[in-house]
Amino acid sequence: MLFLIGIDWGISVNILWQYGFIQRALLAGLAIGVSSALLGLFLLLRREAMIGHGLGHIIFGGLALAFCLNLAPVPVALIIAILASLGMTKLKSRAGLHSDTAIAIFSSVGMATGVLLVTLVNRYGIDLLSFLFGDILAIDRNETILALALAIFVVAFLFIFYHQLLFLAFSPESAQAFGLKTNQLESLLTILTAITIVLGMKIVGLLLMTSLLVIPAASALQIASSFRASCFLAVIISSFSIMAGLWLALATDWPASATIVLISFLFFLGSFFKRKRRFL
Amino acid sequence: MIENEELIVIKELSFYYDQKPVLLDINLTIWAGDFLAILGPNGAGKTTLIKIMLGLLPIKKGQVFLFGQPIKSFKNWHLLGYVPQTATHFDPLFPATVEEIIAMALFSRKRLWSRTKEERKTISKILEIVGLQGKEKIPIGQLSTGEQQKVFIARALVHKPRVLILDEPTTGIDAETQQQFYDMLQQLNIKNGITIVLVTHDIGIVNRHINRVACLEGRLIYHGTHEDFCFSEFFKEMIGRGDHVISHRH
Numbered sequence: 001m002l003f004l005i006g007i008d009w010g011i012s013v014n015i016l017w018q019y020g021f022i023q024r025a026l027l028a029g030l031a032i033g034v035s036s037a038l039l040g041l042f043l044l045l046r047r048e049a050m051i052g053h054g055l056g057h058i059i060f061g062g063l064a065l066a067f068c069l070n071l072a073p074v075p076v077a078l079i080i081a082i083l084a085s086l087g088m089t090k091l092k093s094r095a096g097l098h099s100d101t102a103i104a105i106f107s108s109v110g111m112a113t114g115v116l117l118v119t120l121v122n123r124y125g126i127d128l129l130s131f132l133f134g135d136i137l138a139i140d141r142n143e144t145i146l147a148l149a150l151a152i153f154v155v156a157f158l159f160i161f162y163h164q165l166l167f168l169a170f171s172p173e174s175a176q177a178f179g180l181k182t183n184q185l186e187s188l189l190t191i192l193t194a195i196t197i198v199l200g201m202k203i204v205g206l207l208l209m210t211s212l213l214v215i216p217a218a219s220a221l222q223i224a225s226s227f228r229a230s231c232f233l234a235v236i237i238s239s240f241s242i243m244a245g246l247w248l249a250l251a252t253d254w255p256a257s258a259t260i261v262l263i264s265f266l267f268f269l270g271s272f273f274k275r276k277r278r279f280l
Numbered sequence: 281m282i283e284n285e286e287l288i289v290i291k292e293l294s295f296y297y298d299q300k301p302v303l304l305d306i307n308l309t310i311w312a313g314d315f316l317a318i319l320g321p322n323g324a325g326k327t328t329l330i331k332i333m334l335g336l337l338p339i340k341k342g343q344v345f346l347f348g349q350p351i352k353s354f355k356n357w358h359l360l361g362y363v364p365q366t367a368t369h370f371d372p373l374f375p376a377t378v379e380e381i382i383a384m385a386l387f388s389r390k391r392l393w394s395r396t397k398e399e400r401k402t403i404s405k406i407l408e409i410v411g412l413q414g415k416e417k418i419p420i421g422q423l424s425t426g427e428q429q430k431v432f433i434a435r436a437l438v439h440k441p442r443v444l445i446l447d448e449p450t451t452g453i454d455a456e457t458q459q460q461f462y463d464m465l466q467q468l469n470i471k472n473g474i475t476i477v478l479v480t481h482d483i484g485i486v487n488r489h490i491n492r493v494a495c496l497e498g499r500l501i502y503h504g505t506h507e508d509f510c511f512s513e514f515f516k517e518m519i520g521r522g523d524h525v526i527s528h529r530h
Contacts, residue, residue: 045374167384170374173364174435177334179357180388225419226377 022250025136025203028144029242029260031151032200033212037238038158039193040217041230045169047099049218051088051190052210054103055197058084058110059206063131064117073131074198081194084110089187134205134257136246147199154192158231161185166227204257212238215264222271237267285312286348287443287475288333293342295328302328304499306342310443315469315476315489320496326479327365329496330445333477334362347442361436363429365447365479372421378431379403379416386438406434409472410464426457430464437468443475444468450482458482462489483515 017023036052043051062080066073084106092102118128130138139147158165167175168185176182197209204212220233245260252259288310295303303325310316318326331337332344335351344351347359382403407413410430420428429449436444446465450458466489468474478490493509495502502514509515 045371163384163387166376166380167388170370170376170381170384171364173336173366174362174432175384175388177336177357177360177362177364178385178388178439179355221373221375224375226417227375227380230375 021137021139022246024139024141024144025246025256026243028139028147029136029203029246030239031144031147032196032203033216033238033242034235035151035154035192035196036200036209036212037216037220037234038154038231039189039196040213041220041227041234042165042169042189043193043213044217044221048103049214050100050210051103051193052197052213054088054107054110055081055085055194056201056206056209057107057114059194059198059201060132061110061112061114061117063128064114067128068117068121077131077201078195078198080110081198082191085190085194086187089183089190093183130205131201132206133255134201134203134208136203136249136256136260139202143199143202147203150195150199154196157188157192161188165189204260208257208261211261211264215261215268216241219264219268219271222268222275237264237271241267286310287312287314287346288477289343289345290329290333291343291345293329293332293339293344295325295332295337295340297328301498303332303496306496306500308494308500308503310475310477312442312475313469313473314492315466316478316492316494317490318477318479318494318496319481319483321481324496325498326496327447330362330447330477330479334360334445358439359442361433361439361441361444361474363432363436363444363446363449365451370420374421376420377417378407378412378420378423381420381431382406382435382438385435402438406438409437409468410434411460424457426453426461429453429461433464437474441474443477445477445479447479448481449478450480465489 017026040052043049059077059081062077063073065071065080066076069076088099088102088106091097091105092099095102097105164175164180164185167178167180168182172182193213196213197206200209200212216234216238217230219237220230224230224233241260241264245263246256248254248263249256249259286309288308290306290308293303293306294301306329308329318329320326328337332339333346333351335354335357339351346354347356379400383399386399386402403416404413407415410433412427412430412434415423415427420431423431433444433446433449444465450461453461465476465478469476469489491506493502493504493506494500495514502509502512504512
């Protein structure tokens with residue numbers, strides 16, 4: 001318990017809120033947290049929990065390409081991520097592959113391309129590492145606005161297509177027979193996931209982005225008795241993890257990304273034991 | 281319901297998985313008011329045939345017309361309700377209530393999260409029809425297989441289809457519940473005027489509820505009325521004894 005000694009428990013939220021970089025971190029963090037929690041629910045129910053991890057590897061390849069060509073990294077990563085997400089959906093339907101196989105193929109190709117490019121130009125720079133591990137306190141104004149815009153778009157998308165997406169997650173064949181455009185819905189869901197990961201890589205980093213997509217949603221699914229309740233719970237768990245993680249990171253000087261992820265895992269443990277008690 | 285209205289017409293339909301023929305030269309018409317059983321052994325092409333009717337598989341040879349329109353230009357898919365063979369094979373921990381399962385179909389065309397009082401009533405009413413009144417808020421995973429199947433029928437019925445297609449709906453359901461289930465389908469057919477297409481292995485049901493039979497073994501080897509079927513060679517072959525043709529219609 002020695003690590004608790006160094007914590008400044010008296011750090012005031014009011015004082016922290018006065019700093020612009022903390023305001024940006026909190027707003028962008030909450031925006032990405034809400035988007036990932038909601039998208040994550042649909043991904044988990046479609047058994048595509050690893051899509052975040054796979055897209056993260058692909059985006060690494062995109063970032064390496066941007067660094068090699070001296071281009072702006074985020075737009076390049078975004079384009080590569082969207083193309084790859086569409087490619088995965090196509091490969092799945094055309095080659096009759098399961099989701100995990102398509103994700104594995106694309107993610108390994110993305111990672112291999114990234115490693116090759118980085119090695120060829122011999123530039124494993126600090127910039128690339130910052131995308132891998134994230135730095136929520138270094139988020140600028142434009143990135144905050146983009147994250148907020150994404151959150152609004154994701155919430156609107158889910159509000160409009162809520163029943164269709166739930167139908168698709170629960171029973172894809174019946175949804176298709178019902179006349180829903182399942183391929184288009186799947187592609188939209190994957191593209192939004194790709195955009196969320198690209199914008200979230202500054203917050204928790206590519207390597208930990210899967211956690212924001214998976215852990216709050218998985219925690220909510222442990223205890224919710226309806227899908228609507230799962231949506232609210234996932235958003236609440238994600239938001240609290242980000243706020244508490246950020247506060248704890250500032251109080252302790254721990255890395256914010258890792259702290260956010262570990263706090264969300266505590267929520268998962270809590271919901272797991274609550275569920276276990278309910279079924280005992 | 282228009283007398284002798286042709287709802288589904290299949291003409292010279294053949295289907296192949298890779299090079300292997302599954303359906304050959306099928307000609308079949310389903311009329312309004314039919315309670316049609318599609319019978320046949322495993323691998324006879326029953327599921328493939330209904331998937332083609334539902335537009336889930338492409339037509340490789342032949343033609344299919346739904347409500348008088350070629351299937352390629354058909355848009356009114358809500359006129360067909362479908363309960364797939366794997367309906368009850370979902371994750372039992374899926375966090376959806378009975379109400380949410382039915383709302384998937386009811387609201388998929390509306391693109392809205394919220395529900396009005398009237399739409400809630402529609403859900404309650406449809407649950408009453410399938411005998412699950414008052415179970416709106418129960419998570420689907422907590423129901424028995426028979427009850428789950430009724431929820432999926434309710435979901436298929438909620439957008440008022442004219443044809444209900446069911447693929448082996450009584451798999452894993454005990455005999456008593458099966459009987460209630462088929463009685464419910466018969467009520468839907470007679471009282472609500474819904475045409476029913478049922479894929480089944482269960483020859484026993486043939487004499488109790490249906491009015492038409494189609495026997496499939498890659499080719500359509502029999503298609504006719506229930507009465508004719510009961511005295512046909514096919515039926516004698518299927519039950520193995522020609523002198524036990526029981527007919528007790530409700």
